[in-house]
Amino acid sequence: MLFPKKRIELEEGDYYLTPEGYKCFTAQYHLKRGYCCESNCRHCPYGYNKKKNNSGTQPRE
Known part of the structure; x- marks a missing residue:
């Protein structure tokens, strides 16, 4: 296993839906993932x- 998996509860601002209907995770989510x-x-x-x-x-800063 390359990365440890931990369950992260999704909150408002963690993702948005693209015009095609896919979830696109934001920097906020990636930072929570760590x-x-x-x-x-x-x-x-x-x-x-x-x-x-x-x-x-x-x-990145």
Whole structure:
């Protein structure tokens, strides 16, 4: 298992629905989760870039 799984209760502001109907998680949610999943998330606060294959362990400022 690559990342530990912990259940995070979703709150208002943790995600929004895209026009296609998908959940898009916000930086607020990612910070609550506490780590980068390296999935190239749209609102990643950790600075992951799939093309460069890097991520920080701390959120970007």
